[in-house]
Amino acid sequence: MILKEIANRRSVREFKDEPVSEEAIADIIRAGQFAPTAMSSHAVNFIVIQKQEIKEAIFKIIGQEFIRRAPVLIIPAIDTGKSILPVQDLSVATENMFLQATALGLGSVWKNLTDQWAKKVKTLLNIPNNFLIINILPFGRPAKPPVPHGDADFDIRKIHYENW
Amino acid sequence: MILKEIANRRSVREFKDEPVSEEAIADIIRAGQFAPTAMSSHAVNFIVIQKQEIKEAIFKIIGQEFIRRAPVLIIPAIDTGKSILPVQDLSVATENMFLQATALGLGSVWKNLTDQWAKKVKTLLNIPNNFLIINILPFGRPAKPPVPHGDADFDIRKIHYENW
Numbered sequence: 090m091i092l093k094e095i096a097n098r099r100s101v102r103e104f105k106d107e108p109v110s111e112e113a114i115a116d117i118i119r120a121g122q123f124a125p126t127a128m129s130s131h132a133v134n135f136i137v138i139q140k141q142e143i144k145e146a147i148f149k150i151i152g153q154e155f156i157r158r159a160p161v162l163i164i165p166a167i168d169t170g171k172s173i174l175p176v177q178d179l180s181v182a183t184e185n186m187f188l189q190a191t192a193l194g195l196g197s198v199w200k201n202l203t204d205q206w207a208k209k210v211k212t213l214l215n216i217p218n219n220f221l222i223i224n225i226l227p228f229g230r231p232a233k234p235p236v237p238h239g240d241a242d243f244d245i246r247k248i249h250y251e252n253w
Numbered sequence: 254m255i256l257k258e259i260a261n262r263r264s265v266r267e268f269k270d271e272p273v274s275e276e277a278i279a280d281i282i283r284a285g286q287f288a289p290t291a292m293s294s295h296a297v298n299f300i301v302i303q304k305q306e307i308k309e310a311i312f313k314i315i316g317q318e319f320i321r322r323a324p325v326l327i328i329p330a331i332d333t334g335k336s337i338l339p340v341q342d343l344s345v346a347t348e349n350m351f352l353q354a355t356a357l358g359l360g361s362v363w364k365n366l367t368d369q370w371a372k373k374v375k376t377l378l379n380i381p382n383n384f385l386i387i388n389i390l391p392f393g394r395p396a397k398p399p400v401p402h403g404d405a406d407f408d409i410r411k412i413h414y415e416n417w
Contacts, residue, residue: 180344
């Protein structure tokens with residue numbers, strides 16, 4: 090059996106106008122903190138944004154309607170002085186957050202940040218220079234339920250046995 | 254509630270001498286394929302290694318006892334001509350594989366590859382030049398059950414509201 094949340098997790102860019110509970114936010118971040126980190130550095134921090142004025146300020150930098158419409162934005166940030174694989178650590182934390190959100194009936198999407206956007210967002214939010222951010226994650230109840238992954242998305246041609 | 258597999262997933266480096274079923278291997282890879290990929294490139298491939306002689310050859314390159322003792326090794330490989338965020342795509346696929354393995358009572362660990370090791374492993378396994386590999390994942394039943402993550406691993410000091 091495939092883990093249900095893995096199949097159900099799809100990118101969601103439109104959200105219902107419903108708040109996300111503080112408990113749900115804590116569970117999503119807990120999932121991110123329970124992700125493996127290189128050499129167990131656990132150097133990932135999380136910025137939680139719910140104020141509309143800050144969402145609007147980020148929207149002005151990177152665009153994307155869901156940035157100002159999602160009930161909550163979370164930005165994982167990693168201390169590059171502590172992590173030896175910062176991009177990997179942020180990526181696996183992000184996936185855990187996606188899966189926990191899915192388990193709670195919420196959706197999200199990886200909004201990737203260019204270096205230029207990341208720099209501006211860091212300045213806006215006062216994120217220390219030694220922290221790296223690579224994405225912004227909007228969370229909310231999906232406007233319409235996404236279609237889960239199914240057998241059609243499983244491609245056995247991409248599996249190689251023993252060697253290529 | 255936190256997703257059970259996220260809390261139960263811990264790095265496992267010692268495995269029981271028990272085979273991993275083909276069905277379990279397929280489920281782990283399915284989980285990897287259902288991971289999000291940048292621009293939905295789905296450019297991740299998977300090399301499954303069960304032959305002892307190939308494990309021994311990889312062990313000669315990178316060391317680590319679990320490389321030759323794990324029942325199965327899986328190496329995710331990504332087409333860098335198709336993915337715009339290859340390290341991120343490989344990382345989230347890896348985490349999905351870890352979680353699916355956990356759901357099946359199996360364990361794994363992210364064995365990171367230096368550029369030098371990756372080059373040698375690619376040559377050994379005949380992996381095309383345009384594919385990137387960043388890690389090797391051993392899978393098997395844990396020699397002893399790992400301790401799940403709990404509240405002590407949840408650090409609220411790493412959560413920042415609205416800005417840093």
